[in-house]
Ligand code: ATP
Ligand code: ATP
Ligand code: MG
Ligand code: MG
Ligand code: MG
């Protein structure tokens with residue numbers, strides 16, 4: 001195609017490249033979801049439908065970008081880890097981040113009804129995104145551990161907070177009062193509070209809330225309908241959604257192919 005005299009403006013573009021031979025962690029996070037979750041009547045502290053919707057969006061991202069080897073999600077955020085050798089978009093940062101965040105956001109709207117039923121989506125949700133390069137296996141494992149430790153801290157706090165705020169005897173006058181009480185407690189005091197005041201054993205709460213969601217692709221036996229119309233079992237790559245510990249060694253020993 002003939003070039004116009006305006007074409008030179010293209011020369012002003014710059015394309016930061018994510019460092020070669022490093023794991024790329026792309027983290028997306030919902031903007032203003034404190035408010036968004038209130039406006040859409042999310043169950044507090046954990047609305048399972050909304051968490052499952054987030055997982056479906058992450059799955060949709062991983063189906064499109066097969067260089068993502070593992071994803072980890074909690075609350076309104078998800079982290080996607082791209083393999084060291086990936087040449088996705090020639091490792092152009094803005095392409096990678098914008099396409100992942102865009103696929104995630106459009107999926108959130110696309111799948112909303114499947115998870116949230118009759119709850120109308122009141123306005124288009126926004127997610128931000130960033131990419132960080134981690135050079136070593138230790139660094140990327142620590143990154144994922146950091147996010148899962150955060151899930152634990154937040155969930156323990158939120159479980160206490162919402163039980164106290166919704167206390168049937170209404171003994172706490174305001175959310176502010178509950179915040180003030182909780183800010184001076186450590187983790188074992190929070191566990192104790194849950195048990196003595198609300199008969200809740202924190203360790204028995206669903207793993208999805210305590211551990212967040214881990215997505216990775218794995219070979220599984222899948223039952224399909226063969227050409228002859230009969231059911232056949234085939235080994236297929238599928239995206240698995242788990243709620244397991246990824247801080248300890250067990251998960252990584254069982255799945256050595258994820259982060260070689
Ligand atoms: P920012 O725009 O800075 O990210 P934010 O309001 O989104 O602000 P976050 O720190 O990202 O704040 O926290 C997300 C909030 O969304 C949580 O505090 C929680 O109240 C709410 N939230 C997200 N997912 C759920 C869910 N599945 N169930 C209940 N509440 C949720
Ligand atoms: P890339 O992923 O690299 O952006 P692309 O296929 O999206 O590749 P673009 O250079 O962005 O390529 O061009 C967008 C193309 O989409 C146009 O060439 C045109 O064919 C098509 N297109 C976009 N909007 C319309 C429209 N309203 N009507 C018809 N065709 C359209
Ligand atoms: Mg944020
Ligand atoms: Mg947020
Ligand atoms: Mg968040």
Ligand code: MG
Pocket residue numbers: none
């Ligand atoms: Mg285009």
